Amino acid sequence: KNEVEQSPQNLTAQEGEFITINCSYSVGISALHWLQQHPGGGIVSLFMLSSGKKKHGRLIATINIQEKHSSLHITASHPRDSAVYICAVPTMYSGGGADGLTFGKGTHLIIQP
Amino acid sequence: AAGVIQSPRHLIKEKRETATLKCYPIPRHDTVYWYQQGPGQDPQFLISFYEKMQSDKGSIPDRFSAQQFSDYHSELNMSSLELGDSALYFCASSSLGGNEAFFGQGTRLTVV
Numbered sequence: 001k002n003e004v005e006q007s008p009q010n011l012t013a014q015e016g017e018f019i020t021i022n023c024s025y026s027v028g029i030s031a032l033h034w035l036q037q038h039p040g041g042g043i044v045s046l047f048m049l050s051s052g053k054k055k056h057g058r059l060i061a062t063i064n065i066q067e068k069h070s071s072l073h074i075t076a077s078h079p080r081d082s083a084v085y086i087c088a089v090p091t092m093y094s095g096g097g098a099d100g101l102t103f104g105k106g107t108h109l110i111i112q113p
Numbered sequence: 114a115a116g117v118i119q120s121p122r123h124l125i126k127e128k129r130e131t132a133t134l135k136c137y138p139i140p141r142h143d144t145v146y147w148y149q150q151g152p153g154q155d156p157q158f159l160i161s162f163y164e165k166m167q168s169d170k171g172s173i174p175d176r177f178s179a180q181q182f183s184d185y186h187s188e189l190n191m192s193s194l195e196l197g198d199s200a201l202y203f204c205a206s207s208s209l210g211g212n213e214a215f216f217g218q219g220t221r222l223t224v225v
Contacts, residue, residue, distance in 0.1 A: 086156075091158055101148075
């Protein structure tokens, strides 16, 4: 089973700061997901990436397949970015079929005005 | 754009009762996943379905069962509810091979 480690667990920053959240996993994967969970509980998919880098607005996600590591960056952070950011990878229970995702513990991000 | 729809959004049940959670995937998505997220915990994979057949099984208790119907919606049936079943239950859908999973808003189940 894939193991996922995220860091930091908690992060408080000032508005405008550049934020980096890291994710490492133990087993080679086809794709990694970055998800955002707001206090109400809903989960939103931010990125799914299998190589290189993706950018969406102020969010940037990178992945290094060889090192089994991914990072999520937020530029010009804003209080509305406050949420839990979760890294998730295929669980690889069977190596095939519709494998579920294994989630990291999440990074609780608070952006203060 | 249509998203993954879960119903109900909130559910309160007593111990030993039965609950049924429903998930309607994004149109043309053939794969559904169920996750359970306990208070303060990360989501745990329960079970998945592809083309109406069970595909993978995670940490789903024997008291729970699920199925995917001909219209691809899925239902999670939970019997003999226990206090520890109180959690947020997420459904996600994808097209197999598409990798990207889209999540519903979740059903918050409270067992009292």
